[in-house]
Amino acid sequence: MTESPAPHDAPDMPELFTWEFASDPYPAYAWLREHAPVHRTTLPSGVEAWLVTRYADARQALADQRLSKNPDHHDEPSHAKGKTGIPGERKAELMTHLLNIDPPDHTRLRRLVSKAFTPRRVAEFAPRVQELTDRLIDEFAAKGEADLIHDFAFPLPIYAICDLLGVPREDQDDFRDWAGMMVRHGKGPRGGVARSVKLIRNYLADLIHRKRAALDESDGSDDLISGLIRASDHGEHLTENEAAAMCFVLLLAGFETTVNLIGNGTYALLRNHEQMQEFRTTVARGDTAVLDTAVEELLRFDGPVEFATWRFATQPLELAGQHIAKGEPVLVVLAAANRDPARFDHPDVLDLDRRTNPHLGYGHGIHYCLGAPLARLEARTALATLLGRIPDLALAADPADLRWRGGLIMRGLRTLPVTFTAQPVGTCQETS
């Protein structure tokens, strides 16, 4: 693995991308912030990239228009070919989505999707998220044990996004399987990811086609896909290809992220007893504003998106005094920036009361998370309901034995085994 040299007087650089690093990358990020804040490394995939770890530099890089999101700007050597995106994305003609494009195309597509994916649509969705959350907890509450990733954090966002998009209920389990194949890439063959991308692509193309036909017959429903088809900007509509890529990015960006926010958030609370107590008290009081502050802190402390998505220098530039050549990839390490002591007091402490919390967990600049209102709704509902309904939830594994997923961008647990007092069937308690 190639690393840019550290200053001679610095202690040895910790190894990146090992098992130990995956369990707790924060000491390595502290080292990088201090000794090599813009650091060139070779990733496990063989691709060379710059890692940006300080808060101020991260914020600057996220908003820097000289860093393109379009992978065609990657000056890629042959060994790095196609390793910076989702396997199968190019073949499935899904490249033209928000996370791969720059203005003016990005501006147009973001404006169009914002017309359909409105805060009102998300707010109206709240009862459905609550219903899904209760149903999933009902399914394991009587057992006295669960794997919170498999039984709860994983199914909730996938069913939620399916409902929001307008995927018929009878197809949602297929969708859940394909999405599962897509996120298991840390473990399974990369070919499996490409296959699931293709299956999702074909399904979405067909569904969009059917919804467009229903709209032509004035029979369209009020789901997000129908909204996307209807949305127009100066008389321009999304093409069917663009609509498929848009649905794909909503699924891609909105699924594993939320799984990990629920998983990492619950795990952080299970390991911080005082903060867990405080969280439960807030839930019992039904204080939504305090709950929202707490969820933001969980996102800062151990958020689901460890690295922002790929960026490529479109011209030679300097970042924190480091020269970056045209075509070189830059990865902003959100997890490192969110623990920068230059921006956050006691950054390694989980403080659910933290009021000033300008974390970068949802990114910054024009690619700032489009789904943040939905993510907040899902995370708040999931955590408040789970911890409100199951007061004695306890970790059923040694933290050292827990395994983290191996992907580059996301940070999340593979499993989160818990035990609790089994609840008799049908004892759904009052929750926030």
Ligand code: HEM
């Ligand atoms: C806890 C959950 C979530 C987190 C932490 C999160 C985080 C992020 C981050 C960091 C970015 C910026 C990436 C970059 O600049 O490289 C982003 C973009 C995006 N997110 Fe989220 N996200 C979450 C949930 C969602 C949900 C639920 C949706 C929608 C269903 C969504 C849709 C998007 C989209 C479409 C973009 C691209 C926006 C653009 O390029 O203009 N996200 N998200």
